[in-house]
Amino acid sequence: MSAPVTRRVKTFSWNVVPPRVTRQLLLAVYGAVKDDGAVDRVRKLDDKALAAQAARVFGTSGINKRHRDVTTPVLRSAWLPGVAAQELIDFARLVQLELTGKARAQKLRTKRDALAFLAARRATDTFKINLSKFFARLNKVQRTVTGRAPAAPAVAGPVGPRKLAGQGQPDPRTPYPHQEQAWANLDALTEEEQGRRAGLLVLPTGAGKTYTMVHWLLRRLARDPDVRVLWVADQQELVEQAGRVFEELGPTMPKGTTREIRVLHGAADSVSHLGSDALDIACVTRQSLVGAQFDQGAQKRVATYLQRPTVVVIDEAHHAVAPQYHRLLDFMQEHASRTVLVGLTATPWPAGTGQVKRLLERFPTRVAAVEVRDLVRSGVLATPVIHTINTDIFVPITTKEAARIVNQDIPGDVLRKLDQEPRTRTLVRTWVARREEWGKTLVFAPTIENANKLGDAFRDAGATTWVVHSRADEPRREAIAAFRKFDAPSVLVSVGMLREGVDLPDARTAFLARPTTSRILMRQMIGRVLRGPSAGGDAHAHVVDFRDRWGADIDILAPADLPDLHVEPENPTEPEYRLPPILDEVTQEAIGEDILRRIEAAYEELWRVALPHPGALLTTRLVGFYELGEVNVPVLDHCQAAWDQLVHRALGHIKGHGSYSMVFDDCPVPRPAERDVKAVVSFCEAYETEPPLVKVSASFSIRAVARDLVDQPAMTEAQKHAWLQQKWASSLARAAFPSYQHFVEEVTRAAFQLMNGATGTEPETWPVTPSQRDGRPVLSERERDLTHMFSATVAEGRTLLGSDSEYRHLLGAGALPRYEWTRTRPRGLWAYWAPRIAGRNKGTPIIRVNRILKATQELVPDRLIQALLWHELCHHLLPGRGHDAEFRRLEALWPDLMEQGARLDRLHEEFDLMANPRKRT
Template identity: 25%
Template sequence: MIGAGEIRVKLKHNPKQLYEHQVEALEVLKEIDQHESFKSVLVIPTGGGKTLTACWWLLNGVLNNKKKVLWLAHRQLLLEQAAKTFELNAYADVMTNRWGFNYRIISGTHQSTQMIERTDDLLIVSKDSLAKRVKSLDRWLKGEKELYIIVDEAHHASAPTYEKILNHLQTKVPNMKLLGLTATPFRSDARHLSEVFPDDIAYKIDLTDLIKRGILSLPHFEECQTDLVLELTKEEQKKLELEDWIPSEIAIKIAKHKLRNAIIVRQYDYKKYGQTIVFAINRVHALVLKSLFEKSGVKCGVIISRETDDILEMKQFGAENEAVITAYQCGEINILINVNILTEGVDLPQTRSVFLTRPTTSATLMTQMIGRALRGSKAGGTNEAYIVSFIDDWQDKINWVNAKTLMNEQKELREGELSDRVEKIYEQISLAKLEEYIHLLDASIDTTQLESIPFIKRIPLGMYAFTLVDRGIERSHQILIYDSTKRRYDHLIAQLPQFFNYHQIKGEITSPHLLQKLSDICARRCFLGELIPAYDERDVKALLQYFSVHQEAPPFIPFEQLDRERVDLSKVAQTIIDEHLTRSEQRAYIDQLWNSPESLFSIYFHKKVFFMRQLNIELRKLVEGETRGVS
């Protein structure tokens, strides 16, 4: 794309289909857009389409309504990727009110801030270019009541340059709607991201969820010991742990170590690893590895991040890197060796493996490096990926991030332990669920709206379980959390410390009037819009009471996705329909499900009458759907 111009809306439907998690994220973004201002983060792992999600939201709900957008990023590749995504998704079914809109890219290699015009709808800007001339936006913003700001790779947002830009913008527009995009919401600077985004995470989906859905590849982790022994001074060790900076003398030693480099090259097997990205220590290391790979008959290229103030030199470096990336995308080279450049914002779905030849203490950087190989088959990538770490012997015992440990954040339970845990959880949830759903047993209550959603969404994701003391008597309380309410409760709990401080609440809430007032505020803040299943005001009150006593959230008991699927009655109903079971066969099949010691149905539904009521509803929906299809 050129640096500025008009993006015309294509008069047809967008052929791109969003994934389920992207649709969920868009619904959340539409909800928070009802507020006059917000400062939130969208967390979608690398390969999950966070840029596309944000662009759809802005095209449909913001640019479509002639509102201004400022897109900020810290790398040229990110700027161009964003512009291209806007261009590729400007279709008539996404933008219904406009024929087109004006965009401009501002960076050292594109246009300058002096060229910004009042008629520009979308500015895609390098934060370094803008930080030096942030007042150049004043004329563009004159008279504007609100501004939508996107910070791409938002884990960098605590940098002073971003702070300078955002503080200035805050003085120029009454309503600032700030959304950070990141795959890794880890702290990456001295200031925590919550200071930049006080409204916390608007939407988040985990890496493991995207792997289960086939959007990301299933990773296989391998470790290769190099037998290279390294020592650091106490000063070097401290600096490395704080800044993730490898001292130059140590870096050169690693880069030129013949045995270590030979191990890296010998490890590569094209049939197994396919196209591979290698993360090198420094420029010397990258060039040495390139030479060795090519001597062994492997085609490879090198790209390096170079910092320079010379615009012509920057353009030259950018063109060289772009040519190498294009060769890799076309399959002309098998290995792409890079230094500090391929961690963010580059779409290389054909990558099957990454070689981690440089260690890091940064969870953010490690997650980004792993993510380069995780583009799943549904996203045009591979079903499986290989993450190969080369491990040196650091006698100083540096706290390096381990790739496999990072991916497996939750401790795995043995199968027997998992089964016992699931059974206990479902026993706990059963009575709470029955109390909440008891109205389903009453034919006089209209439950059409609840029954209209997929059954799996009527199965809780988990629950908060705790006890409250009322007039000296302990009473247990369970808050069931569903797909519809999880993000709302997450947001509420994250805000509770500030909420209590703001309302000057110290100690237990004993006044019913105060409890009702606080509950009403929470409802307006966190439970806007239609929720199916809906939240219960009594649950919010119980949560507020618990927090007032303990100054922390109650424990949350999660249910794994596979466990939820084990009690999904829509699947049982589908089996009955697909197998054309007779009445007697249906009864035998249902009795088997209810009485089987391996089944969770009797534990989860507690009463067979409730189980049968729900199953009949699912059967009726399938039969009516087939009837509509025939007509």
């Protein structure tokens, strides 16, 4: 490597821009978004503060693309008149070259000519770009930088062949059981004589994928001198890393064994070396291997290399479902009969419907598959501790942007909205406050501009910091190497360059400042800090999740959404308090935080639109979860029949109309979030089979908690608080309620009713017990029309409320909810009020009455159904209030409420409500 040299360079600086111009540029930006507070602050800033603020808003390289529309008029009116005459004339002539007609021939001899010419130009994109570049060029200063002498051009990778010479040395690493099992499975794969020899090795990040594969390959090469290796990856760093591991482990081959290895990509050796018969191991990027079109020349090189028996390794194999890979792998399988294909990945769930199926078709044999939880228990991976930091940054989202995010990860123009000074301060302040605990920290930034600002802010706060991205001044390799060597708390900020193929063994903390909807990206970011004590790391890894407020219902992932991490989240308000696990009532094993978070997401529908407390909230039972690999989807008891219907429809066993979410329109809240419905449908389409349902059992009942509270001996307020806190934290209540306070209020309300004698009906719930098969009759359905009963209920309700009631207008035409019988017989509830979940009338409220009540008038009188309807109409009058005192007051206006409530209770005693509805009375 060449010696460091110092040199003088010119770089843009806001300090040399006239403060008057800088102020007008900032005022234009803040005025465009109508931020009056910021406008007032800018007017008061001194010259130095103006320059600093402009660097934060526009960037350190001039005016960025995002602000060109707003700043172009300011540059024309406030800045161009101050430019020197010759500079201005030269710029005007440059603009003139883009034109045709008379303007192209106009004479520009004076500054006045140039100004008039530029003032007459339309603000086209080309003009804006040229003007912003001209502005940046004329506002540069000289500074001294330290770099490398340019005499010897640096290369990104090793050049020339290297010899691996076996010396019979012992393996420098002690293999883990999962690696030894993988080697045995790889041996079995190569010995198969029929069918395609292709397998997938799935190991989580930090579990040693590269070492596992290279160790086995060297043993294979030592046994058979005719075998060669083709290692393919998308990134240069990945193939270089593979080459380093081959060199590290090469001496473990038997004495006298030699093999030639080359690294092939645009900045290392040429792919033409694939034609050399002496080459045994080729580590090559896919781009270099196939070129632009995978033309005949590229095909000939691949075919020539595969003339000998070859083990082809596809690193980060989840990319192999891409069309660019299809042609390459299809060609290999057609032109090489003695090839073994092995895919390596930590995330075997490529995005897109059917992609998992394609991946498994390409790699049909599972060579290894290890669960993260097992590696955490064995110390190979660290136990992740999740810290949640709310940034309080609001991210406005348009309808078009929301639609794009649904179909892909968050695009760059949306991520740029996160580049806000308060957010940057929050990140830096969080690190500085606990720098010794965080240690060496990886910060995943959303954009290059934001990464640069973060780097400056961390340095200003006294942190040793490196920044790596595609346009960074310091080469990526040198920055990462310096971070590796630094033995103290420090920060490495990156944009899209640390997710794959980077080994940072002593990185202890990941700052997730880059939000994502991609599980693969989330795993890659977290995986960079999960090296455990058995692998030279720490027992715990810190994952700091920075949460923003999004202006649309977007599924921004959290670390707890990954099913195999099994994290114990840190309470954001009490750093020393850990939430206890919620246990399966049968096995006493902890239920995953990812499942609890998805139940919480289902309940968000309730709190987001201020619904009343339905029965599923007062009594909730988790019966299992669909294990989909990349996600676990909870199944609640009251939605289980709808899930069965969805799966059969997704597999084509039954026909359906409308969206898949409509299947759950008949269910009360909590209903599955749309993302869960899509996940199950995608699994069915990808695997063409039912998803495995893992049975778990966890229940929660507000009444049961209230009853326990009433039965407790006398407690102080502190003891009562501790008792309720434990009940909330260790049950599904913490997923069902938006806060502990909401939970306490509901329990207190239920306890009050128990102590003072419950009044009113409870149509949203009735006791569910297994059928006793004791001969009790079954309620048989008859034709019953809800319309006249609903109309009669509304008319009587308006009378009961009186003409002066503030609620009366809500029972008028145009304000009433829809009503209908349920399509199925939901267990555990008589009626409920909720919005439609999908379809043309999505969001409109509807009252549903359990069709089990469509029995004869003698068994289920109209007055009983009217009492139920009145109860649900009271929820319509008081949405979000639950069964509070005002609700009970309105409900009690119904004249025969108690009589009909008692009749409801007798129905459960007299009839078998759990039996097959086809039976007749």
